[in-house]
Amino acid sequence: MSAQTVDHVSLLPLYAAAGTAVLVLLADLLVARRGAVFGTLATGGLATVAAAIITGSRAGTFCAPTGDACSWVPSPLAATAAVVFAALTVGVLALSIPALRLGTAPAGEYCFLLAASMTGGVAVGYAGDLITLIVGLETLTLPLYLLVGLRRFAPGEKPMTSAASASVTFFLISVISTAIALLGAALNYAATGALHFDRLINGSGPTAPVAEAGVALLVVGLAFKVAAVPLHAWAPPTYEGSPLPIAAYLSTASKLGGVLALAAIVVRLDAATLTAFLALLTMTVGNLVALRQTRMVRLLAWSSIAQAGYILAPLSLGADGVQAAAVYAVFFVILEFIAFGVIAALRPAGATGGDILYYRGAARRSPWLGAALVLSLAGLAGLPPGLAGLFAKITIVDALIEGGETWLAVVVVLNAVVALAYYVRVAALLYATPTVPGIPVVDPTLLEAATHPRFPVTRPLAAALITAAAAAVVLGFAPQLLFNALS
Template structure:
């Protein structure tokens, strides 16, 4: 390690994120009031986003001969802002349940802020050790958040959350062990841990370095729920509180994409990544066609979306920018989808069956429009322009890199996905088929559609903000392309 002084300006986003967790803990200990705890956490997320923008021009720190361990840049700042925004959105979606005491506010906000700290660490990581530590810091709090729930007296106690938490933990431990083994083998072959120094091993150790790179990619693939490391996702998403499932599907996946992008852009892992990509997008879409529960459908859709991101990463460095842009568009649209589900369900309720949303678009037109916008964007269709540009960027990157056949697989899977996105969107505006009910009778019509539930103000504000971001990015996608280039 060189004698260079620690760059505190470069570390400002990490200080802000970690300070948010400490602030949430202190607010709980000193006041114990939910409003104060949530407000302190929300202010911390805003401070983290601001700190990322302030530190974007700072010099790298913790530098040694092989490179630096903490590297500020526009891509790092952009992803740190995304992590902060996702944390704020999920916190807002969780407020109605926290007010009812379904989950302890202090522990929830502390764990959520800790997870955000891990995401910020991943964004700025300049070596494999920092990258793995950041990913684990991002993931570890989620094991608890998935099963963090209080049951009211007389309420039926279920083990869905605990079972989902244990499944998530066990699979994650195995994947982390595989990733660490890959790091160890790569270090044994090349002596490098800094990302700037990664590359193929010397002649006698080239095969060992190749095995290490493959194991590292397979271990990291768990974070994005890539096939065959996807089995935990549907059960965990469906067993977790819906806002926590939203964080799993967005922030956790974003962290995995950043880690994979850092590795595949420097190591030759094309054979492994292309197999993962084809399997993930194809199996994700085919299984999603058969889903009847809303959160499970979103989970399998998320698996398929991970396949598109992996496809962009298959050529290596040429597709990294497209993959990061796609991931950014995806997490915003996914947050909208989960936010609409939260708004259409009772506080603390699970996602329910898809049939439970029949007529919801008629009862709550703006919520129906938000959910349709998210589904259209995830399908890559107007009016979801953000998703359309994301799909086009992936296909364009693959064609430019000469991977035309893989671009064809992406397009084919996008067509398959239309079936379930259109089916769920149509359900929002379809009335139940009941003998004797006239669609012209306002009383019977009112009884036939999704029940009218008040939308909490915090959920409405967060959802409106996410929709506004998606619309702005849809009309100005170049902002993201410039940030990640």
């Protein structure tokens, strides 16, 4: 048996991400200055982006002696995922700085946990076997339990969901889903003897039922990460009880990790019927419940559940739908982060998302932020001028029709029409006449909004980043460029 060799260049993205976590911890211990901690995390995120681009599509490492199966597999999709995870981490840091300066959470622990979660996301993207995949997912998720619970609310604020309750809800359901996924992986391994993705096969012979049960349990367990039905109920209360930047990270990075994990499984194992059923339930339940929401973060949470259904739909095609799902996932992440970022910029530092009525007339007071939010909502709905979201949805529908799943394409279109109701409602409210002082209001914060000439935009740098990102995703050809890059 030949000795296993390690290509350290291929591991550069992981080294950069993990090194960032260590350096952030040391900066907090030795320098004890928030600026040094923030700078270390931002620099480490940029270094992770550079490392992912440099490694490109090198050969895998931690390979079996035969060389036909590796535990660490660089690819264009893995590099894209690493870049997105690192960019999201830096973006969340930018949104968090004003609140951290007010002492809403300890800066050192906050940034260390963010860097640790980024490390897990990078590992998920490059994973080449089930063990690396699940360890990466847990490394991505575990720091988030603590980040959700670190929240200290703004003075006098009475949130609907406490940080402790949100953290415990997230933790308990995550533990259950992880146990389900591990049981599925164990059953599949017992039936087929395979852990590396390149060796995963559908069961045959007497062990076929065991392998099929393992695949089903694995898919259901991993579906938790994208908040798919039936493991979806954790998302709205967890997002509501989290700091707004962490809610943005949960809605984007955590969901992207789940999409990558599911894609790695469905490409190689037959789970078409189950995945299509999950997609149908997820998009339908998400959109119908979102229609009744009156809190902004909860509306976005249910919207993100529906969006997860759109991502799952092409994954039901197996390998033929992975590229369409990946393209849609990347642009969903961008648009969702813009939406959460604008909300964080419009609210006081450390506050919750508030009632939807709080945003009445927001675009009149903060035109650029209002335009960015409208653009992100239009992209999520698949309407102009959010052309990136429009063409990303078309990519999904086209892939489903070409794959023979016309019925599912029709369901996607019908759900997209239903979603217009709440996306258009919020967008129209942004340009409605602001509330007049003296008229009874539903949310006390409405009076605050009405009596201020402008919304309390305390994140000028974040607002600039949001506007720049919004302008970039207007380019309608961007989804096709990314689709070609991943081909």
